[in-house]
Amino acid sequence: MAKPVQSEQVAPHVPVLLAEVLSALAPLEGARIVDGTFGAGGYSRALLEAGAAVIGIDRDPNVKPFADALAAEFPSRFSFVAGAFAELDQLAAGPVDGVVLDIGVSSMQLDEADRGFSFMREGPLDMRMAGEGESAADLVNGLEESELANLLFAYGEERKSRRIAHSIVAARAAQPIATTTELAKLIEKSIGRKPGDAHPATRSFQALRIAVNDEFGQLVEGLFASERLLAEGGRLAVVTFHSLEDRIVKRFFDPDKGAPLQWRHLPQTDTEAHRWVDVAKGTKASSTEVARNPRARSAMLRSARRSVAPARPIDLAGLGVPRFRGAA
Ligand SMILES: C[S@@+](CC[C@H](N)C(=O)[O-])C[C@H]1O[C@@H](n2cnc3c(N)ncnc32)[C@H](O)[C@@H]1O
Incomplete structure (x- = not known):
């Protein structure tokens, strides 16, 4: 067609x-x-x-x-x-x-280094599609360690979320994490990299992008x-x-x-x-x-x-929407 x-x-x-x-x-x-x-x-x-x-x-x-x-x-x-x-x-x-x-x-968003979506391109840790609101840098440098770990786990299914969150909090105590490659290297150092596997920052970047853009x-x-x-x-x-x-x-x-x-x-x-x-x-x-x-x-x-049936009010029950705030 x-x-x-x-x-x-x-x-x-x-x-x-x-x-x-x-x-x-x-x-x-x-x-x-x-x-x-x-x-x-x-x-x-x-x-x-x-x-x-x-x-x-x-x-x-x-x-x-x-x-x-x-x-x-x-x-x-x-x-x-x-x-x-x-x-x-x-x-x-x-x-x-x-x-x-x-x-x-x-x-286009992934390829533009300045948007900060890709761990393969050096750029500011931004990730905001609309260019407004909290950036990825705000979350990485501002969330408490437990919240950061919950975010990486809930939105990125990152099993090593606690280790990564711990390394981020230790690193940002010296100075804020500002760029994509800085964060990617930090994650790689924290959880290692196996040959043939996806880059160790893949899941964390996905989680941050999802959170930044709700x-x-x-x-x-x-x-x-x-x-x-x-x-x-x-x-x-x-x-x-x-x-x-x-x-x-x-x-x-x-x-x-x-x-x-x-x-x-x-x-x-x-x-x-x-x-x-x-x-x-x-x-x-x-x-x-x-x-x-x-x-x-x-x-x-x-x-x-x-169908012809009237629209429902918004109801999250049963949809399986992941949450990181207030999560265990
Ligand atoms: C995968 S691309 C779409 C590509 C498109 N189908 C095409 O053929 O070119 C996703 C687009 O949706 C936009 N987007 C993502 N979430 C959005 C939202 N909540 N509201 C409006 N636009 C959104 C992004 O900015 C991006 O431009």
């Missing part, structure tokens, strides 16, 4: 699971779709080329040139709003026919906002990049989660109404895509269609 996507040739971010996302959203001519994680606009462009009208949302101000280019090319069908997808039902007028979320960082909070709120914004029959497609996020999406779509509901327009009956129907099995990238784009290796797509 997808035509060749020009953004793959000109944009630095290669869209992941693009054909699968398009097929999950099944955009009809004139459908209104919200791309809540615009990035370099790979999904938006493909949706526009399929005939849909697209509202792009991103909280990173650096994506503006990509949005401007699409707005110039599709002036009547593309618009862009800067903001967080947790508020997508306030940023876009509903009801809409589709919402897509491609969670996480873009290649990524689990955003995901949960974005899912419930999509539930409110989508028309009956509208489709939600979510691509995640690690199991902690995927678990949240999977449980959110679970028809057995939450109390049974009455249908919106029918007299009260015993009928159970689920908010999400046609819940698709998780889809992973093909080996061909992974060979072409290694970033697709851990990607997982989940999608479903909105």
